[in-house]
Amino acid sequence: MKVVKIDKRNWAGKLEKLKESYRLFGPVKDNEFHIFERLDKGELPDFNYFNTRLSPKSIIYPQSETMLEFSLDKSKENHHILKETDTDCSPRAVIGIRPCDAAAFLLVKRNFDTAEHKDPYWVKAYETTTFVGLACNNPQATCFCTSAGCGPFYEEGLDLLLVDMEDHYFAKIITSKGENLLEAAGWNTGTDADPAGKQIKTMKQEAEAKITSSITTDKLKDKTTTDLFDAPFWEEVAFACINCGTCTYVCPTCWCFDIQDEVNGYSGIRMRNWDSCMFPLFTLHGSGHNPRSTNMQRVRQRFMHKLKYYMDKYDNGIQCVGCGRCIRLCPVNIDIRKVCDLMNSYGD
Amino acid sequence: MVNPYLPYPVRIDEIITETEDKNLKTFRLVFINPDDEEKFSYKAGQFAELSVAGKGEVPIGIASSPSEKGYLMFTINKVGLVTTALHCMKPGDIMGIRGPLGNSYPWDILKGKNVVIIGGGFAFTTLRSSIVYMLDPVNRPNLKEIHVIYGARSPGMLLYKDELAAWESRDDINMHITVDGTDDPNWKYNVGFVPTVTEQKAPQGNDDTYAIICGPPIMIKFTQPVLEKLGYCHDNIIMSLEMRMKCGIGICGRCNIGKEFVCKDGPIFTLARLNEMPKEY
Numbered sequence: 001m002k003v004v005k006i007d008k009r010n011w012a013g014k015l016e017k018l019k020e021s022y023r024l025f026g027p028v029k030d031n032e033f034h035i036f037e038r039l040d041k042g043e044l045p046d047f048n049y050f051n052t053r054l055s056p057k058s059i060i061y062p063q064s065e066t067m068l069e070f071s072l073d074k075s076k077e078n079h080h081i082l083k084e085t086d087t088d089c090s091p092r093a094v095i096g097i098r099p100c101d102a103a104a105f106l107l108v109k110r111n112f113d114t115a116e117h118k119d120p121y122w123v124k125a126y127e128t129t130t131f132v133g134l135a136c137n138n139p140q141a142t143c144f145c146t147s148a149g150c151g152p153f154y155e156e157g158l159d160l161l162l163v164d165m166e167d168h169y170f171a172k173i174i175t176s177k178g179e180n181l182l183e184a185a186g187w188n189t190g191t192d193a194d195p196a197g198k199q200i201k202t203m204k205q206e207a208e209a210k211i212t213s214s215i216t217t218d219k220l221k222d223k224t225t226t227d228l229f230d231a232p233f234w235e236e237v238a239f240a241c242i243n244c245g246t247c248t249y250v251c252p253t254c255w256c257f258d259i260q261d262e263v264n265g266y267s268g269i270r271m272r273n274w275d276s277c278m279f280p281l282f283t284l285h286g287s288g289h290n291p292r293s294t295n296m297q298r299v300r301q302r303f304m305h306k307l308k309y310y311m312d313k314y315d316n317g318i319q320c321v322g323c324g325r326c327i328r329l330c331p332v333n334i335d336i337r338k339v340c341d342l343m344n345s346y347g348d
Numbered sequence: 349m350v351n352p353y354l355p356y357p358v359r360i361d362e363i364i365t366e367t368e369d370k371n372l373k374t375f376r377l378v379f380i381n382p383d384d385e386e387k388f389s390y391k392a393g394q395f396a397e398l399s400v401a402g403k404g405e406v407p408i409g410i411a412s413s414p415s416e417k418g419y420l421m422f423t424i425n426k427v428g429l430v431t432t433a434l435h436c437m438k439p440g441d442i443m444g445i446r447g448p449l450g451n452s453y454p455w456d457i458l459k460g461k462n463v464v465i466i467g468g469g470f471a472f473t474t475l476r477s478s479i480v481y482m483l484d485p486v487n488r489p490n491l492k493e494i495h496v497i498y499g500a501r502s503p504g505m506l507l508y509k510d511e512l513a514a515w516e517s518r519d520d521i522n523m524h525i526t527v528d529g530t531d532d533p534n535w536k537y538n539v540g541f542v543p544t545v546t547e548q549k550a551p552q553g554n555d556d557t558y559a560i561i562c563g564p565p566i567m568i569k570f571t572q573p574v575l576e577k578l579g580y581c582h583d584n585i586i587m588s589l590e591m592r593m594k595c596g597i598g599i600c601g602r603c604n605i606g607k608e609f610v611c612k613d614g615p616i617f618t619l620a621r622l623n624e625m626p627k628e629y
Contacts, residue, residue, distance in 0.1 A: 225624075
């Protein structure tokens with residue numbers, strides 16, 4: 001394990017230097033809330049946040065993204081033929097992403113990067129990005145990451161982990177990508193790894209101890225999918241839901257999208273936009289038939305996907321990292337922790 | 349990195365109006381880059397995303413057979429934005445196609461078996477692909493008896509009328525064409541709904557006999573008990589499903605039934621497999 005000590009007095013200057021070789025993204029304050037954005041010249045990430053309102057998934061997977069382009073002008077060669085658009089594939093780095101949000105990309109990767117198909121937009125964006133995590137010293141009441149497969153100091157999905165030590169950061173090197181970033185910024189003075197490692201370990205234990213909220217998922221895998229699907233509790237779970245879609249938009253692991261064409265004059269693009277299983281149009285057939293026409297069916301789909309179908313498909317945990325956004329932002333207080341417990345204990 | 353969202357450019361070669369209500373047209377498409385035809389190597393039962401620049405994409409079953417070279421065929425019902433745009437297009441127009449997508453009918457399993465095709469309405473497209481494929485001299489010896497039960501509302505609503513007539517006159521395929529009703533005095537085939545005709549004409553079920561069903565939900569609902577009565581086990585009842593789709597490759601997330609994506613893991617499922625999945629289709 002290699003740890004680099006970063007003096008906060010050098011922080012701003014070195015980040016500027018880093019911008020010469022990376023496009024930097026980080027949390028910045030936008031009115032009352034923090035949001036992940038491109039850091040322009042002179043702009044610093046603001047680490048005084050618990051969890052951004054929207055997850056940073058849009059850095060890899062923008063809410064709207066141009067996929068292809070075309071011309072409808074019949075005097076042009078190749079009119080009506082779609083072609084790929086140029087995308088900026090230069091290196092990027094996200095500074096100060098929470099470990100849970102970085103771990104979320106690993107869950108989503110199973111969908112976008114498969115043996116059969118690689119989604120070129122997602123995969124290129126992911127592969128060219130270096131993730132510099134910011135350990136959570138003070139998790140929130142809605143955080144349940146420790147029982148959702150990650151944690152406040154979780155390292156998988158990160159290239160570097162920053163730990164805030166008041167007057168300095170410890171940067172724990174996790175991958176060679178992370179080491180390269182340190183090199184580019186000129187943060188290459190190692191520190192005595194043993195004491196630093198001990199300090200980080202202590203802080204990690206303290207942070208984990210602050211997370212008191214949890215879910216139990218141990219029995220989900222062995223439950224019969226159709227039994228859970230037909231369980232009587234869904235009507236009650238969905239009763240208050242207004243299908244606003246907030247949960248799906250703020251979730252770092254929700255990946256569904258729609259594809260639409262947009263035309264301006266003779267030139268057009270094919271784009272994708274985040275979509276949501278909360279909306280009836282998501283599954284509406286041309287014939288008018290809709291397999292998920294009711295509120296209850298759509299709510300069931302979201303929880304069954306996160307907590308059961310994902311597990312059935314990949315046999316690798318649930319599709320949730322415990323960031324707690326959907327709990328905090330749901331206007332009718334639907335709580336995934338309660339639904340998970342209902343599912344996990346169903347039929348016992 | 350191969351971009352699975354990029355359609356192959358194709359030219360519309362011919363458009364045939366199939367039905368008396370003019371709501372169903374068959375499009376013959378030709379690849380603009382001849383090499384793309386090789387890449388688009390498909391099996392009967394698969395589908396493709398048809399792409400109209402400026403309008404979008406629509407998933408449609410492939411109606412031509414892999415044994416027919418040089419073109420692709422799609423029969424399209426005018427329903428929404430893209431299919432309406434398609435119905436307004438002319439031969440010579442340029443569009444795109446992505447695929448082939450989805451699984452196919454299980455041709456390996458069907459080798460050496462009796463096949464009963466049961467279709468209703470405009471869902472006959474991939475069934476036409478299958479019939480042409482099975483009747484190809486290379487493939488016909490690999491199958492035993494072939495039965496086709498195909499129904500439409502009226503004689504004028506049947507697809508591929510010339511081909512139906514040609515198949516009627518062959519002795520290596522048993523055709524059972526039916527209409528819900530007609531006042532045409534010259535109508536020489538069956539009158540009655542598909543489930544009833546299935547009961548009368550389909551062979552008894554056994555290990556060596558497979559039924560392929562594709563049609564509107566109401567037809568499937570009433571045909572299933574008939575097949576059970578005839579002795580077809582659920583592993584031998586093969587169905588093709590429909591769903592709203594976008595990506596067609598199991599990524600965009602909307603066409604799932606449980607963990608299965610209809611676009612990628614389907615659209616063909618045996619009834620035995622469907623029984624294990626949530627009833628949400």
